[in-house]
Amino acid sequence: MLLALSVLLLIFPATLSAPVRDGCTTGKNKLLLISFDGFRWDYDRDVDTPNLDKMAEEGVKAAYVTPPFLTITSPTHFTLLSGRYIENHGVIHNNWFNTSTQEKKQYYMTQFVDEYWDNGSLPIWITAQRQGKKTGSLHFPGTAATYQNETIQVKEVEPRFYDHTDETEWFKDQDLDFVTLYFGDPDSTGHKYGPDSPERREAVKKVDRTVGYIRETAEKHGLSDYLNIIITADHGMSTVFKGEDVKEIILNDIPGFSLKDLKFHMVDYGPFGLLLPKEGMLDKVYEALKGGHPNLHVYKKEDMPARLHYSKHPRILPIVLYADPGYVINGFYVFQTNKGEHGYDNEVMDMKPFFRAVGPDFHRNLFVGPFETVNVYPLMCHLLGIKPEINDGSLDNTRHMLISDGESCDSGDVRESSLQNVFNGLAAAAGFLLLVFVVVTSYNGYKRCKITPKAKDIGDEHEMKADSKQTSF
Numbered sequence: 001m002l003l004a005l006s007v008l009l010l011i012f013p014a015t016l017s018a019p020v021r022d023g024c025t026t027g028k029n030k031l032l033l034i035s036f037d038g039f040r041w042d043y044d045r046d047v048d049t050p051n052l053d054k055m056a057e058e059g060v061k062a063a064y065v066t067p068p069f070l071t072i073t074s075p076t077h078f079t080l081l082s083g084r085y086i087e088n089h090g091v092i093h094n095n096w097f098n099t100s101t102q103e104k105k106q107y108y109m110t111q112f113v114d115e116y117w118d119n120g121s122l123p124i125w126i127t128a129q130r131q132g133k134k135t136g137s138l139h140f141p142g143t144a145a146t147y148q149n150e151t152i153q154v155k156e157v158e159p160r161f162y163d164h165t166d167e168t169e170w171f172k173d174q175d176l177d178f179v180t181l182y183f184g185d186p187d188s189t190g191h192k193y194g195p196d197s198p199e200r201r202e203a204v205k206k207v208d209r210t211v212g213y214i215r216e217t218a219e220k221h222g223l224s225d226y227l228n229i230i231i232t233a234d235h236g237m238s239t240v241f242k243g244e245d246v247k248e249i250i251l252n253d254i255p256g257f258s259l260k261d262l263k264f265h266m267v268d269y270g271p272f273g274l275l276l277p278k279e280g281m282l283d284k285v286y287e288a289l290k291g292g293h294p295n296l297h298v299y300k301k302e303d304m305p306a307r308l309h310y311s312k313h314p315r316i317l318p319i320v321l322y323a324d325p326g327y328v329i330n331g332f333y334v335f336q337t338n339k340g341e342h343g344y345d346n347e348v349m350d351m352k353p354f355f356r357a358v359g360p361d362f363h364r365n366l367f368v369g370p371f372e373t374v375n376v377y378p379l380m381c382h383l384l385g386i387k388p389e390i391n392d393g394s395l396d397n398t399r400h401m402l403i404s405d406g407e408s409c410d411s412g413d414v415r416e417s418s419l420q421n422v423f424n425g426l427a428a429a430a431g432f433l434l435l436v437f438v439v440v441t442s443y444n445g446y447k448r449c450k451i452t453p454k455a456k457d458i459g460d461e462h463e464m465k466a467d468s469k470q471t472s473f
């Protein structure tokens with residue numbers, strides 16, 4: 001096992017314009033977005049988190065945030081990056097699949113399937129670059145893909161077998177306006193040991209140390225006045241029910257249902273499933289499963305509750321399944337061993353991530369109510385001073401966090417911002433530095449390297465070995 005990256009971030013500001021603490025600050029400061037996978041909203045309640053507490057005192061803390069449904073890693077991260085619900089951005093699962101050839105690619109290999117990510121919604125990296133910003137990304141889902149013939153200017157995709165013991169120098173000699181960082185914990189630990197375990201609490205302590213390290217380093221190099229930091233996650237984690245009293249969901253045991261009636265399926269991926277019945281079998285499959293288990297929700301895609309925003313996209317298969325908290329969906333038999341899972345209804349409190357923000361554009365010591373993570377995108381566009389693409393969020397849901405109340409900048413400010421970008425580029429060429437060192441203290445190889453011998457519906461065994469249980473994301 002063991003994952004827990006620690007990041008040392010050294011950022012030398014290329015341009016030393018004075019920090020502005022009121023009025024229109026749009027685009028004057030740098031932005032760092034950090035995602036700690038699976039960090040549930042309440043994970044700081046049973047662990048001492050001095051660095052996260054300090055960040056809340058000096059910035060903004062939300063009660064929690066609501067991710068989009070489906071509450072799994074790649075789809076929810078792409079919502080953070082695009083401000084679109086999953087049915088609108090099309091990254092509908094962690095895995096790529098082809099229902100004609102039966103081919104499936106696991107989480108890691110899906111990162112390199114450009115057309116899976118690049119299907120109409122631009123992530124903020126590309127939008128920012130087109131408007132003169134320089135962006136970078138470390139390990140964030142979606143980092144590897146090419147979008148409308150553009151890639152992130154400075155990026156590192158997590159290697160498949162990453163030696164996380166070495167110190168890696170990263171982003172050297174770069175002058176970046178916007179950086180995204182991704183950490184695979186506490187998700188991995190939450191899956192393996194459960195969200196209520198001592199191991200999960202240890203993982204949260206590591207997150208806290210990482211946050212402290214990043215902020216101290218930014219402070220040491222005089223960057224705090226020019227750097228906004230947003231820390232959040234993609235989803236939470238819920239304890240999986242175990243034991244003899246638990247009536248497991250096993251589709252093959254439901255009367256009237258047969259896997260033979262399906263052309264293709266995505267089940268055995270935690271509490272969620274997608275089914276493509278064979279020609280003429282849709283109603284039979286639907287009727288058999290509907291009411292087939294008290295904790296199983298079965299919908300034809302067009303009948304999915306509108307609040308879930310998970311029905312419109314053509315990639316979503318005709319029948320959608322999801323389980324109540326604590327349950328997972330099995331095809332033939334129970335082979336999933338995870339003690340924690342996500343992928344449940346996004347209204348379930350266990351699925352809600354945390355949200356913190358600090359920096360020159362944010363109020364200090366402000367506690368705010370919950371909001372949906374589709375709203376993080378317009379907030380980030382505002383902070384960077386860029387024009388957002390069409391999205392499902394609104395700055396109105398986060399502007400109360402900002403010292404400027406999200407006041408719009410007039411076109412004169414935008415022009416000034418563009419000129420400053422030109423200067424930023426020249427400054428970088430002249431040798432100003434923005435350095436990001438990544439120091440890895442330990443890493444949980446669990447989700448990448450653990451072999452799952454019982455996995456039965458994955459065609460590519462080699463890939464399975466590398467990527468392990470798909471539900472770990």
Ligand SMILES: [Zn+2]
Pocket residue numbers: 037038072073074187234235472473
């Ligand atoms: Zn995740």
